[in-house]
Amino acid sequence: MSLLRRCTKPKIPQIFARRSMSVRPREDQETPKEARKKVTIQSLQTQRRNKIPITMLTAYDYPTGLACSSNQNLDITLVGDSLAQVCLGHNSTTELTLTEMIHHARAVSRGTTHPLLVADMPFGTYHVSPFSATENAIRLIQEGRVEAVKLEGGSEMLNVVRQLTSIGIPVMAHVGLMPQRHIAMSGYKVQGRNAEDARRVLNDALALEDAGAFSIVIEAVPKELGSYITQRLSIPTIGIGAGPGTSGQVLVWDDAMGTWPGHKAKFVRRFADLQTPRDHGISGYTSAVRGGLFPADTESYTMDKEEWERLRRGDAHPIYPEIATPQEERAMVVETLVNGLSRMDKDSKAVSVETAEKKLKTFTKTLDDHGENIVVSLIDHFCLTIFSVQVQLGLLQAVKDFKDRIIPVFKKAEEQSREIETLKSQLETCQAELAISVSSIGLAEKKRDQASSALHQTTIERDTAIELADKAAQKTVQLRLDLTRAQQQGADLEESKSLYKKQLLEHQEVERKQNEKIRSLRQRLANAQQEIETERTARKLEVDLDSGTLSTQRPSKRRATSPPRPSDLKNLISSTITNTKPAFFEGMPPPRFETDWNLRKPDGKKQKLSVSDSSKQSFPIKLERGRPVGSVQIGTRTRIRA
Numbered sequence: 056m057s058l059l060r061r062c063t064k065p066k067i068p069q070i071f072a073r074r075s076m077s078v079r080p081r082e083d084q085e086t087p088k089e090a091r092k093k094v095t096i097q098s099l100q101t102q103r104r105n106k107i108p109i110t111m112l113t114a115y116d117y118p119t120g121l122a123c124s125s126n127q128n129l130d131i132t133l134v135g136d137s138l139a140q141v142c143l144g145h146n147s148t149t150e151l152t153l154t155e156m157i158h159h160a161r162a163v164s165r166g167t168t169h170p171l172l173v174a175d176m177p178f179g180t181y182h183v184s185p186f187s188a189t190e191n192a193i194r195l196i197q198e199g200r201v202e203a204v205k206l207e208g209g210s211e212m213l214n215v216v217r218q219l220t221s222i223g224i225p226v227m228a229h230v231g232l233m234p235q236r237h238i239a240m241s242g243y244k245v246q247g248r249n250a251e252d253a254r255r256v257l258n259d260a261l262a263l264e265d266a267g268a269f270s271i272v273i274e275a276v277p278k279e280l281g282s283y284i285t286q287r288l289s290i291p292t293i294g295i296g297a298g299p300g301t302s303g304q305v306l307v308w309d310d311a312m313g314t315w316p317g318h319k320a321k322f323v324r325r326f327a328d329l330q331t332p333r334d335h336g337i338s339g340y341t342s343a344v345r346g347g348l349f350p351a352d353t354e355s356y357t358m359d360k361e362e363w364e365r366l367r368r369g370d371a372h373p374i375y376p377e378i379a380t381p382q383e384e385r386a387m388v389v390e391t392l393v394n395g396l397s398r399m400d401k402d403s404k405a406v407s408v409e410t411a412e413k414k415l416k417t418f419t420k421t422l423d424d425h426g427e428n429i430v431v432s433l434i435d436h437f438c439l440t441i442f443s444v445q446v447q448l449g450l451l452q453a454v455k456d457f458k459d460r461i462i463p464v465f466k467k468a469e470e471q472s473r474e475i476e477t478l479k480s481q482l483e484t485c486q487a488e489l490a491i492s493v494s495s496i497g498l499a500e501k502k503r504d505q506a507s508s509a510l511h512q513t514t515i516e517r518d519t520a521i522e523l524a525d526k527a528a529q530k531t532v533q534l535r536l537d538l539t540r541a542q543q544q545g546a547d548l549e550e551s552k553s554l555y556k557k558q559l560l561e562h563q564e565v566e567r568k569q570n571e572k573i574r575s576l577r578q579r580l581a582n583a584q585q586e587i588e589t590e591r592t593a594r595k596l597e598v599d600l601d602s603g604t605l606s607t608q609r610p611s612k613r614r615a616t617s618p619p620r621p622s623d624l625k626n627l628i629s630s631t632i633t634n635t636k637p638a639f640f641e642g643m644p645p646p647r648f649e650t651d652w653n654l655r656k657p658d659g660k661k662q663k664l665s666v667s668d669s670s671k672q673s674f675p676i677k678l679e680r681g682r683p684v685g686s687v688q689i690g691t692r693t694r695i696r697a
Contacts, residue, residue, distance in 0.1 A: 091127045091169040096225060096269045099130065099171070102302075103291045109303025111173075111293055112311065115142045115159050119308055120166030129170050131293075133305060134160045134201065136175035136235070140317075141309045148234050149178040153191055160199030173227055174201040178235045181206050185218035192224050205272065207233040209259030213266045220267030228268040230259045231297065232275035243320075245296075247276040260284050260292075272305065273297040275322070296322030324518060328511050335503075348489075 092098075102109055111131035114120040115138040123132045138159055139151035160174045174195050181188035192204050203225035206212060216226050231246045240246075247253040257280070260271055270291045273281050278298020285292045285301050294301030306323065309315035313325040314333070343349035 093169055094130050094171040096171075099270065099291050102130070109291055109293060111303060111305035113137060113305070113308045114163045114167075115308065116162045117166045120163035122166075123170055124166060124168040127169070130303070131305075132163065132167050132170040132172050133205065134163050134172070134174040134199075135307065136177055137307050141307065141315060147237065148175075149238075151177045153177050153180050153194065157195060157199040160195065160201050164200035171203065172201045173203045173205050174199055176204050176206045181212075181215055185215050188215045189218055189222065189224075192219055196224060203227055203269070205229060207235050209255070210262045213262055216263060216266040216268055226268050227270045227272060227293075228260075228263040229272040229274065230256055230263070231273045234274075243275070245275045245277070247280045253277075253280050256280065257284055257287065260288060264288050264290050273301060296320065325514070328507075328514065331507060331510075 099109060109130050110128060111133055112123050112129060113133045113135040114123050115134065120132060123129050134156065136148040136151050136156070138156075139145040139148045142159070143151070143155065145151065156174060156177050160172075164172055176188070176191065176195065180191040188206075195201050195204055204219070205227040206215065207229040208215075209230055212228075216228065219226050232240070232243060234243065237243055247256045253276075256273075256276060260273070263271060268290065270293060271284075271288065272293045272295065273284060274294075275296040276284075276298075278300060281292070281294050281297030282300025291302040293303045293305050295305050307315070310319070310323045311326050313328040314330050316330070319325075340349070
């Protein structure tokens with residue numbers, strides 16, 4: 056039979072409690088009931104026809120997917136490849152893998168209810184061939200539990216779009232700025248600023264619609280182009296930096312909620328500022344833990360006092376078991392007391408010292424009352440009398456050690472106890488002051504929240520003001536351009552005015568000269584008419600004289616023509632006045648031309664004509680026997696008989 060049996064701790068009844076954790080699973084393990092019907096491709100087309108803007112927001116995990124589904128006005132949830140940057144810390148979207156996208160899409164699908172769930176196809180999963188694109192899209196549908204896929208590209212992706220839509224996988228296209236190609240595009244730049252690029256984006260959108268895409272995302276293009284593409288297409292367009300003329304809008308979650316610390320694009324508006332309260336919450340938590348304010352008593356669990364005392368007595372020190380009666384476990388008690396007391400020193404815990412003192416007093420009292428029985432019992436067990444002597448010597452040494460080493464420890468413990476009481480009173484005072492401070496902190500936090508709300512409102516107003524300022528600046532630039540064009544037009548008008556004025560003066564000068572010529576012609580015509588009348592009278596007299604002296608002569612068979620009528624002269628004057636060019640008499644030399652045509656001599660006397668003279672003179676009037684016969688044209692259209 057073994058002398059020492061293994062020391063066992065007293066059995067403590069197990070206290071069964073409900074398992075608790077800071078984040079518990081949902082009771083029903085199901086998503087919330089749907090309050091809105093599921094969004095479909097047909098319902099999106101209906102919204103487009105009814106001019107109801109379509110809303111789309113990105114999500115990357117179960118909480119954000121659940122948050123998107125909490126609003127009934129959200130139509131589409133997009134698991135965007137931007138999670139590579141905002142969630143995984145990559146530098147660009149090209150580093151995202153299909154496995155990572157499936158992992159996040161599956162998490163978002165657990166929290167999605169009514170919105171249409173669309174996922175981006177990562178870079179390289181649809182570029183090799185239509186066959187590989189189909190395999191990867193099927194994985195997104197089956198493993199990621201999404202309802203449609205989105206891919207970037209223009210006319211070069213038509214075969215992929217046709218292949219996917221032919222087997223029933225809805226495709227959302229993406230034109231304009233394509234982040235997966237930011238290296239080839241030399242950065243994240245606005246597309247379609249000139250006519251050629253705009254025509255290319257428009258042709259890509261039309262081709263993708265013809266290939267079967269149910270919707271197209273248009274990113275970072277001028278607002279005029281975004282509106283024009285929307286008008287040309289018969290499917291919904293989702294704009295991100297494409298102006299207000301598209302069928303709907305999309306934003307990245309971290310941009311809209313204000314948690315992205317990086318670059319803020321021009322088209323981004325922060326509809327919330329979650330970064331400030333997040334940072335404040337982390338700061339408050341660390342301060343509370345470091346300051347001993349968390350957790351408080353109200354945030355801790357308690358144990359029954361009797362059970363706590365049982366645990367404290369039974370597990371005070373591993374080398375001091377409970378002693379039920381003096382007759383039980385005597386040998387074990389001796390062994391443990393000797394070994395335990397020899398191992399104690401000034402640094403031993405007070406609870407161990409207290410337990411040792413109690414056990415030693417109990418055992419000493421047992422020796423005083425039943426010393427002989429213990430010795431006899433030990434002799435019976437070990438058959439050695441020297442063992443009882445060794446035990447007695449060990450106990451005496453233990454008592455001496457207790458007096459020399461343990462008693463001072465107890466005195467020190469008493470002093471520490473008094474100090475603890477003092478500290479407790481000070482702690483109560485500090486707790487009272489802390490309560491006052493907490494109330495003050497509550498007021499300060501309330502003021503801080505109010506200030507944060509005011510700051511948020513100010514931020515919104517500032518963004519609005521900046522947007523209005525940008526619009527005003529653009530309008531100012533446009534007005535300046537209009538003013539420059541108007542000034543140029545005014546200068547052109549002034550130049551035209553000067554030219555017209557110069558031409559007017561020239562025309563006036565020409566008119567003046569023409570008037571002078573007309574007056575000169577009128578004067579000459581009057582003189583000619585007077586000379587004709589005088590000449591007619593003279594010729595009549597000569598004819599009369601000749602008829603009297605030459606009555607036997609045979610008269611000329613040619614009938615003398617009648618003199619010009621007044622109406623013919625009036626027509627001659629009118630035709631001369633209306634003609635802009637100087638009109639000279641046909642058959643007459645121009646003015647200031649020296650000729651012998653004039654019927655007057657240079658001295659002003661009349662010149663007598665005869666038949667012999669007619670051969671020497673070059674007159675337009677034909678003379679017969681000294682008499683003018685025939686007709687002559689004296690104006691532009693007037694002919695007179697002579």
